[in-house]
Amino acid sequence: MFKGAGRNEKSERSKRRRFMNRLSMINRSAGGDYPVVSGAGIAEAELEALWHRHLRDPRGSHDSHGSHGSRDSHDPYDRACIVVDAEVLRLHEDRIRAIQMQIGAVEEVFVVPSGESSKSLSMWERGVDYLLRHQVSRRTPVVAVGGGVTGDLAGFMASAVLRGVPLIHIPTTLLAMADSSIGGKTGVNHASGKNLIGAFHTPDAVIQDLDFLKTLPPREWVNGLSEVLKSGLIADRTLVDDAGEIFTGNGEPGWEAVADPDRFQTWLFRCAEIKCEITSDDEFESGRRAFLNFGHTMGHAMEKMFGYNRLRHGEAVFLGMIGALFLSAKVFGRVAADALDPFARLYEFDIRPEELDTSSLISYMALDKKRAGSTVRFVLLEDWEKPTLQPVDSQLIAEAVDVIRRSL
Ligand SMILES: NC(=O)c1ccc[n+]([C@@H]2O[C@H](COP(=O)([O-])OP(=O)(O)OC[C@H]3O[C@@H](n4cnc5c(N)ncnc54)[C@H](O)[C@@H]3O)[C@@H](O)[C@H]2O)c1
Structure with missing residues (x-):
């Protein structure tokens, strides 16, 4: 770098x-x-x-x-x-x-x-x-x-x-x-x-x-990128579009690769602004704040599965978002399941596909705070910038895990 x-x-x-x-x-x-x-x-x-x-x-x-x-x-x-x-x-x-x-x-x-x-x-x-x-x-x-x-x-x-x-x-x-x-x-x-x-x-x-x-090392830049992409998917699509240039145009991610610091700062601050908007509107997560968990239900389960040390939080969230995009495309049919594909090459995951055991993952998801009774609820996208909470059955979750496995 x-x-x-x-x-x-x-x-x-x-x-x-x-x-x-x-x-x-x-x-x-x-x-x-x-x-x-x-x-x-x-x-x-x-x-x-x-x-x-x-x-x-x-x-x-x-x-x-x-x-x-x-x-x-x-x-x-x-x-x-x-x-x-x-x-x-x-x-x-x-x-x-x-x-x-x-x-x-x-x-x-x-x-x-x-x-x-x-x-x-x-x-x-x-x-x-x-x-x-x-x-x-x-x-x-x-x-x-x-x-x-x-x-x-x-x-x-x-x-x-x-x-x-x-x-x-x-x-x-x-x-x-x-x-x-x-x-x-x-x-x-x-x-x-x-x-x-x-x-x-x-x-x-x-x-x-x-x-x-x-x-900040390159891996941590990529780790942080995930939460910005998440904010872009749920609230402001331009964050994702701009991330393409900020993160994929200029070599290895890092400060040295930031061609236009002002633009980078504006991009990052917009993401913070979205977090402020949502959390000030629903500070204690009785509604909208839950949308910030897009990609997190599966992400948290994967972090736990790998002992909190083989996957960074943002890496797990990126994989979780791949699963959540697949589910969104399946259930609502408006957002492309491959919307994050341009960023996939930036991530280097320290896990092998065969280690991603579907039934263990589903049981970890059931422990997540986003569950409602025995059903796992996911934040899905009805469309770009239109998140919603949606119960998803185990069969469909298993298909989403297959998609994640194939992206490793
Ligand atoms: N409270 C919330 O609303 C909220 C939201 C999202 C994520 N989180 C939590 O945030 C955590 C992940 O945060 P993170 O990705 O910042 O991880 P982290 O705090 O572990 O930092 C990542 C790595 O970067 C190193 N580091 C930190 N600053 C550095 C710098 N300036 N230069 C060089 N190295 C530096 C750290 O030593 C560490 O190795 C997770 O536990 C996640 O659950 C909380």
């Missing part, structure tokens, strides 16, 4: 000149409205502004927190605790330490070992011990710096300690910027299934600093 250093520096400089946007929006939430901001190298300035707002306006109605807030999160912050992905700390240690000094965080950071296995009750317990050992108060924010694993884990820690301390997300993966840092879902996995233990916990802010993406 990385070419000669001289060329890199030059292209970085020219990108930086052209890449000066700060995009922001407010996500409405019952737990307090919160800002989602995006830009390159913005983390320090955004944190400073956030700290000042909390000093200046302890209880009030400033621009980023509307009338919905009911927690104590408008009080001035008192120190902070940083929860950081191990790989992010290794690659960005100077920056993390600078942020730590800037916000007066406690000296010890809580390091989350990379990978899905860290989304566990035992890691959560260690995290809670860390927060209590540092005597957090209800005014001590937890600052989560990492991908969806760190965000989900840190969020669940913040939701539980003292019945809720403030939470600030600094997502560092494409997937976390596009999706997981927004919407307030936090949690860990259980032996019975994915994300089965957790809580809704509204962050005070989501700060997407795109500079972190410069160190």
